[in-house]
Amino acid sequence: MIATLFFVLLAVAVMGGYFLGRRRAAASAGGDIRALHSLLNYHGWNVALATGMTGLGVLLIGSFASSFIGLPPEVVYAVAALAAAAAFFLSFQRISRDFRARNAVESMVMGLLIVASSIAILTTVGIVMSMLLETGRFFAQYEWTEFFFGTTWSPNFRGDSDLGILPLLWGTLYISLIALAVAVPIGLFAAIYLSEYASRRVRSVAKPLIEVLAGIPTIVYGLFALITVGPMLRDYFAQPLGLGDSSSSVMTAGLVMGIMLIPFVSSLSDDIINAVPQAMRDGSLGLGATPSETIRSVIIPAALPGIVGAILLAASRAIGETMIVVLGAGAAATLSMNPFEAMTTVTVKIVSQLTGDTDFASPETLVAFALGITLFVLTLGLNVLALYIVRKYREQYE
Amino acid sequence: MTDAAMPLAGPAPAKSLHQPDARTRKRNAAERRFRLYGMAAVSAGLVALVVLLTSILSQGLPAFQQTYIEAEIYLDPAILDPNGTRDPEEISKVLTFSYKPMIEDSLTSVAERLQGQGASELTPAMLAGMISGAANAQLRDYVLANPEEIGQTVEFEFLTNARIDQYMKGKVTRESAALDSKVDVAQLNAADALVEGGAMETRFNWDFITAPDASENRPEAAGLGVALLGSLYMMLIVLFLALPIGVAASIYLEEFAKKNVWTDIIEVNISNLAAVPSIVFGILGLAIFINWMHLPNSAPIVGGLVLTLMTLPTIIIATRASLKAVPPSIRDAALGVGASKMQAVFHHVLPLAAPGILTGTIIGLAQALGETAPLLLIGMVAFVRDYPDAPPGGLFEPATGLPVQVYNFTQRADPAFVERASGAIIVLLVFLVVMNLIAIILRRRFERRW
Numbered sequence: 001m002i003a004t005l006f007f008v009l010l011a012v013a014v015m016g017g018y019f020l021g022r023r024r025a026a027a028s029a030g031g032d033i034r035a036l037h038s039l040l041n042y043h044g045w046n047v048a049l050a051t052g053m054t055g056l057g058v059l060l061i062g063s064f065a066s067s068f069i070g071l072p073p074e075v076v077y078a079v080a081a082l083a084a085a086a087a088f089f090l091s092f093q094r095i096s097r098d099f100r101a102r103n104a105v106e107s108m109v110m111g112l113l114i115v116a117s118s119i120a121i122l123t124t125v126g127i128v129m130s131m132l133l134e135t136g137r138f139f140a141q142y143e144w145t146e147f148f149f150g151t152t153w154s155p156n157f158r159g160d161s162d163l164g165i166l167p168l169l170w171g172t173l174y175i176s177l178i179a180l181a182v183a184v185p186i187g188l189f190a191a192i193y194l195s196e197y198a199s200r201r202v203r204s205v206a207k208p209l210i211e212v213l214a215g216i217p218t219i220v221y222g223l224f225a226l227i228t229v230g231p232m233l234r235d236y237f238a239q240p241l242g243l244g245d246s247s248s249s250v251m252t253a254g255l256v257m258g259i260m261l262i263p264f265v266s267s268l269s270d271d272i273i274n275a276v277p278q279a280m281r282d283g284s285l286g287l288g289a290t291p292s293e294t295i296r297s298v299i300i301p302a303a304l305p306g307i308v309g310a311i312l313l314a315a316s317r318a319i320g321e322t323m324i325v326v327l328g329a330g331a332a333a334t335l336s337m338n339p340f341e342a343m344t345t346v347t348v349k350i351v352s353q354l355t356g357d358t359d360f361a362s363p364e365t366l367v368a369f370a371l372g373i374t375l376f377v378l379t380l381g382l383n384v385l386a387l388y389i390v391r392k393y394r395e396q397y398e
Numbered sequence: 399m400t401d402a403a404m405p406l407a408g409p410a411p412a413k414s415l416h417q418p419d420a421r422t423r424k425r426n427a428a429e430r431r432f433r434l435y436g437m438a439a440v441s442a443g444l445v446a447l448v449v450l451l452t453s454i455l456s457q458g459l460p461a462f463q464q465t466y467i468e469a470e471i472y473l474d475p476a477i478l479d480p481n482g483t484r485d486p487e488e489i490s491k492v493l494t495f496s497y498k499p500m501i502e503d504s505l506t507s508v509a510e511r512l513q514g515q516g517a518s519e520l521t522p523a524m525l526a527g528m529i530s531g532a533a534n535a536q537l538r539d540y541v542l543a544n545p546e547e548i549g550q551t552v553e554f555e556f557l558t559n560a561r562i563d564q565y566m567k568g569k570v571t572r573e574s575a576a577l578d579s580k581v582d583v584a585q586l587n588a589a590d591a592l593v594e595g596g597a598m599e600t601r602f603n604w605d606f607i608t609a610p611d612a613s614e615n616r617p618e619a620a621g622l623g624v625a626l627l628g629s630l631y632m633m634l635i636v637l638f639l640a641l642p643i644g645v646a647a648s649i650y651l652e653e654f655a656k657k658n659v660w661t662d663i664i665e666v667n668i669s670n671l672a673a674v675p676s677i678v679f680g681i682l683g684l685a686i687f688i689n690w691m692h693l694p695n696s697a698p699i700v701g702g703l704v705l706t707l708m709t710l711p712t713i714i715i716a717t718r719a720s721l722k723a724v725p726p727s728i729r730d731a732a733l734g735v736g737a738s739k740m741q742a743v744f745h746h747v748l749p750l751a752a753p754g755i756l757t758g759t760i761i762g763l764a765q766a767l768g769e770t771a772p773l774l775l776i777g778m779v780a781f782v783r784d785y786p787d788a789p790p791g792g793l794f795e796p797a798t799g800l801p802v803q804v805y806n807f808t809q810r811a812d813p814a815f816v817e818r819a820s821g822a823i824i825v826l827l828v829f830l831v832v833m834n835l836i837a838i839i840l841r842r843r844f845e846r847r848w
Contacts, residue, residue, distance in 0.1 A: 067691070102738065106738060106740045110740070113646045113647070113650035116642075116644075116646035116647040117647035117650045118664070119710065120647065120668045120711070120714070121663065123710070127682045130682055130685030130686055131678075133685075134685060186442050187439075187443075188439075189436045189438070189439030189440075190436070190443055192436055193433070193436025194436075196436075197433055206443075209444055209447060210440070210444065210447070212447060213443065213450075215830065217830070219801040219823070220454065220768075220823050220827070222805075223808060223819055223820065223823055224454065227453070227457060227819075228449075259450070262446070290428070290429040292429045293425070295432070317675075320674075320675020320678070322676065322677045322771035323770050323771055323805070326771075326805075327805075327808060347677050347771070350677055350681070354684060354774075355775065368681070372681045375678065379673065379674065383670060383673045384670075
């Protein structure tokens with residue numbers, strides 16, 4: 001209620017400020033607006049922006065402060081309204097014939113632009129801080145060696161749980177490995193074929209179609225794993241081979257995730273292969289090498305750093321992927337080599353520990369934040385490594 | 399190195415170039431094989447796409463059809479209004495549960511007619527069991543809206559229960575029904591007879607798109623209404639926050655920022671944020687927006703904020719690319735006739751970059767629409783039956799989102815929900831295709847090459 005009142009009043013003040021500012025500026029020029037330093041619009045904008053930005057800014061700072069010292073919301077709104085009113089009158093008073101309203105408006109807009117671009121920083125700080133704080137609380141209740149080196153994962157909401165990350169990491173890596181084993185050969189060969197062999201027409205059809213795979217939401221892949229791939233693998237492979245009878249398995253999730261990663265590998269590799277200069281191909285072909293020999297011994301070595309970077313980026317996607325493994329991989333934390341057994345991953349356990357009724361004081365819930373920061377560090381590390389390899393080993397061609 | 403001829407490795411060259419020697423044949427075979435691998439890889443990718451889409455379409459299209467049964471129900475005053483006052487308050491005290499015997503009684507004559515046709519083991523209760531559990535509530539709503547019709551016989555159209563519906567779609571067979579405790583072969587026979595008599599038909603089901611979710615036991619009544627509304631609200635929030643913030647950040651970084659440590663940090667940050675797993679944004683939303691700022695659980699506002707943070711890098715990267723594509727001569731011309739730097743950017747560069755910015759925004763929105771994992775963590779998996787109000791109040795009320803609804807459906811035991819989940823995916827994919835088409839058309843129509 002008080003919030004609505006505040007925002008309605010602020011909107012009225014901002015709009016009124018614009019028109020009053022214009023009026024006052026016009027009056028101060030004595031009817032000849034050529035005498036003004038700035039256009040009338042800028043005088044209007046000056047009052048409007050000063051009022052609006054002060055009101056919203058004080059409100060934001062106030063609510064941020066009150067989350068530490070606990071002010072009642074009415075006080076915060078009242079202070080913000082007072083500050084906005086003060087800004088309104090100050091900026092209104094300043095209007096005169098020589099007032100440089102355009103410069104004032106431009107520096108305020110510049111402030112807004114800078115604030116907007118710092119939001120990216122704030123997000124990262126928010127991610128790191130929120131996870132670090134909760135992880136700290138987790139390690140106050142649970143031994144960190146147990147977490148990083150424990151080989152059993154059996155949370156128990158009555159307390160006394162085993163929360164070792166190793167089975168989860170194993171599941172994550174196993175699934176990612178299968179996914180990469182599917183995606184890297186297919187993606188790489190597709191990129192080679194499309195950039196080196198395919199006619200223009202084939203390329204213009206096949207490339208966008210493969211990239212459609214990248215635009216499909218992961219929940220669709222998850223459902224595909226759950227209702228089609230899982231049962232198929234179970235009926236035609238796992239059961240006849242006597243390897244288990246669970247439809248959710250490492251293989252299911254890995255295969256489907258591999259399909260998802262094909263376009264990541266192929267379109268990145270495609271760009272890199274295309275960046276290899278034509279002169280190198282011509283040189284190799286002119287010496288009598290066949291196209292495949294040219295690709296194997298000239299183009300791939302030249303493009304290798306970029307391709308490795310693409311694979312690392314795909315690996316970081318695979319490790320952070322959630323919905324496919326939630327629906328396709330299962331929930332049992334096991335350390336096993338059997339690819340047709342259900343296993344679980346870091347992301348699955350983050351979801352399962354943080355959904356439903358959660359108690360943010362128990363280690364069983366807080367462990368999700370420790371898992372989250374592990375995941376964050378892993379994927380960030382892979383991304384940074386990928387960038388580093390691409391930058392450091394890139395061949396420079398003129 | 400000397401000028402002396404090097405001894406050639408391998409066999410002596412063939413006499414004629416028209417007759418390839420063994421080594422050339424081998425190299426040519428390797429060449430053909432390599433080419434074949436490439437073709438196989440491309441086809442593998444395409445086959446995967448086709449299999450994925452056909453699997454989802456074939457599983458999901460039946461969800462848009464539903465089986466309805468027509469029945470004449472005698473609105474019994476003895477049950478609905480025992481005191482005979484016709485007072486809406488009195489009538490509303492009758493529980494939904496009490497409507498069930500009324501349906502059963504009204505079906506007695508139908509059951510007798512079908513028994514006469516040879517379905518000897520069919521009882522009225524079994525016939526009533528073919529009707530969805532949602533029918534009681536449907537009947538109650540009708541009676542509360544039209545209390546004057548109590549005592550009359552009214553014709554109704556009810557959803558059939560999921561098993562009968564799946565039988566009409568060919569997923570339940572007589573063999574599977576024999577093992578199923580929820581359906582009887584006699585009911586399937588009755589369904590055949592009713593279809594022949596015209597009292598039962600399968601047709602397009604708008605309720606799947608507009609109705610709210612339904613409980614575990616009534617897959618036939620579950621719809622996507624609340625999820626669609628929740629997704630719409632979240633997309634609105636993303637649009638109104640991510641677009642201005644993203645554009646402002648890109649303008650600063652591309653047009654004004656001096657090259658220094660601070661802008662370097664921001665740049666590295668943005669490219670890293672684009673690669674952070676989406677579930678991490680869910681953790682951020684839970685810790686900051688819910689636990690610290692005490693915004694409500696499962697509300698579109700929290701989902702919208704989390705998705706905004708996720709979409710920002712995409713929009714910033716697209717906007718910067720299209721700002722960069724505007725040639726410097728435009729800026730120089732504006733500055734040359736006396737515009738300030740800010741005027742040059744806002745009056746000239748930004749309008750010229752607008753099509754590219756819009757395309758990037760639509761693609762970012764499409765990404766956000768399909769995102770599931772972060773929404774699971776902020777409680778959007780809750781079972782929500784009430785439509786949220788109009789914004790702004792409705793933004794703080796519980797809702798679900800389209801992809802989360804799919805996840806929700808997959809977590810339920812009844813196999814009929816598989817069809818619902820796939821149907822929901824089709825709705826989601828239709829939205830994504832439309833959004834991407836708009837982006838492509840925008841790009842084709844307004845893209846300018848300088």
